Amino acid sequence: MHYYLLKRFITALPTLWLLISLVFLLSRMLPGSFSSARILDDNAGFYSKANAESREKAYRDYLHKTSQDLPLFYFSINAAPEPDSLNLKYSESDRQQLKRLAWHYGSQNIVSEYFNNLQQVENQLSSNKKQRLQNELMVLHTSISSHDLVSSAQKVAEASSTTAASALEKKTIQLVKQQNPYSFMLPALHWHGLKNQYHQWLSQLLQGNFGYSYRNNRAVTEVLAEAIGNTWWLISISICLAFIIALELSLLMIQHPHSRWKKFTLSILFTLDSIPLFVLALLLLVLFASPFFLQLFPVYGMGFYGSEPNNIFYAIANQAPFMVLPIVCLVLSVLPYLTNQIYRALSDAAQANYTKTARAKGLSFRKIVRTHILRNALLPIITLLSDMLPSLAAGAIIVETIFAIPGIGSMAITAVQSRDYPVIVAIVLVIAIFKVLSNLLADFCYALADPRIRYSTS
């Protein structure tokens, strides 16, 4: 039995690895990180007080600190003229220009030498001359037209007459003359070795370090640990309640198969199934927690952080009213599916021969249902409970967001909105592991409930 569980766990590992690598690589590959927009944007937030230069520096420091300046994977295949890694020596706009020039003129080496010369010239120029040559320098930094580049370089060389300026002029002419506009048709393979983002991330992950949040630079494990408790309580209380209610409902329906009451319950459940969870949650919110109808429950949050944190009863009494509506929402959202499946399992078991035998020997139907039918119907129900996890996790996201409960779900939404990739990747991983574990638990319970499986696998 243990061997079997271990085997199941190990076969699930490649899937987990593939999923999490896919999510990680996609999160880093797609362009336009949120923080670049936030730091570099002129009129956004804290950095708007600083000038462009210090914003650039802040951005470069940030990239370096979060090791986003490293190559993404062990190797990369790029167009031949493309620079193979981010060069933090240059500012973001210069890097763009470097790439453009490399693509247009086809030689990465000459382009980077050109940029070195350009920086030298700029350092040597006095501020007075810089003012006068502003237009030309601007052209050298942004244009890709060969004619403009050469004429501006010539003007700069004439005006400043330093060796660096004439070197710049030569380089520009060389760049234009040796133009090879189709060089990108050939791919180039770059090998980066172990110093890449993926390797660093994976080795940190295996040591239990999920990285640091982009948003507030706290350790992701710490943020997760704070949030997971609320979600855990929310989900486990809801699933227990939903299971009990569904079981009792289907037991009642099995005992009274032809009553009007059964038809009524079934149609209510069918209708409930078609109301989306977020609409249901908001309807409950409007009905029971808004000043317009009934204000029975508090609307948002998890209560205030109390002055007596040691007293557990006080804490429960404080938080219970906040949990009522979210739990009711989750229960109602899974109830139709759960009841339907349990009812089906029970009525299958009610058709079986042992039920007929039990009836024939004169047991009351009530007793048969509780002892004979239920025990045999347990098997499909156990698998069902582990299947419930996806819809419960999705439900927790919505419910926590609507009722502002600080849990994994609302954290996921905040992380998605602020593109906090380390947190998103960590949440995906935690939920995937949780799913694997719940499948294993289902297998284990299966064996507990059915001796045949227990003896055949051990």
Added chain:
Amino acid sequence: MNAWLKDIHTIWQTKFGFRAALIYLLSFIVISLLLPFLPLPYQPNVLDLEHIFQPPFNNFTTSTSVSHWLGTDGLGRDVFSNMLYGGRTALFISLPVMVISTIIGITLGLNAGYYGDKMLKISRASVIVLFIALACSLYYGLHIPLQAIEVKLELQIVALCYIMLGLLLMFLFLLLHPLLKKFMVFQKVFALPLDTIIIRLTEVLTSIPRLIFILALASFVPPSITLLSGILVLTYWTGTARLARAEVFRLKEILYVEAGVSLGFKDRRLLWKHVLPNMLSPIVVAFTFGLASLMTLESTLSFLGIGVPTTLVSWGRTISGIRSNTSAWWLVVFPGAFLGVTVLALQVFSYYILSSFKEKKQM
């Protein structure tokens, strides 16, 4: 196909619920298509800042403005027209996504179930050529054009890329493939474990809850309907694929397919003429369920404000107005009811088809 339509006709004649659901769905589609031509007093994105959070059924028609039947939201947008246009958006997103993912799912599931792990024989030469062709298409067909557009190269360059790709593919299939076939080493045939590959793929895609996967993917790309639809297709084909695969496994055991095999029918004919028509009912059921779940998902995402641009008219966007004013019940009730009724109609529709299919299977 004809027998299937006849079944539908019988259900139509006998079941009232089915008739009501079908009529509702058809009129929903017709209204959504004709919506731009209907004379609505307000367009969905028109701001009427003088009447914000207007409760419904409040007649104040004056010479300057017409009343809002179902009230307005926090920016004075008319709830009634937002509700109708929201339905149109939900339909226009979920229908194409579901059609594409059903086609992908059926193709993959059918082949996985039919060929299994052992029946698809492929030579080493073909594998090598296919692999190189795939790599070339990714590089010249996707990577270079995208980069070229980013660094503002001329469009002729992009065209050149595709010409290059065409030439390369011609070279691969007309020259390299026959050439490799001459060597013994590359002639060797082995079985492609198609079933295992596809099942593993669906396992990876379903190893976390769909909503979380979609949220994670949607956070990596800028909000846009096309990209979101791509992500939805990526996650929705797995259900149909599994279903199709299971149905093929079931049908393979049935006598008429066996008879077809022994008569020497070609694989393609067996699949398309004998297997596919017999799994129409479960696929229609999966299609309608998928449609309902996509509509719910679309409005959930736009309610959360993730993955869709804020200019997109949607049920979810109207409903999210409640967050700034919890007493504005009409923002939730009307679009929510519309969404709920549509989902209910889809479920009723698939419920009757499913039960008739089950009856048939038992006979």
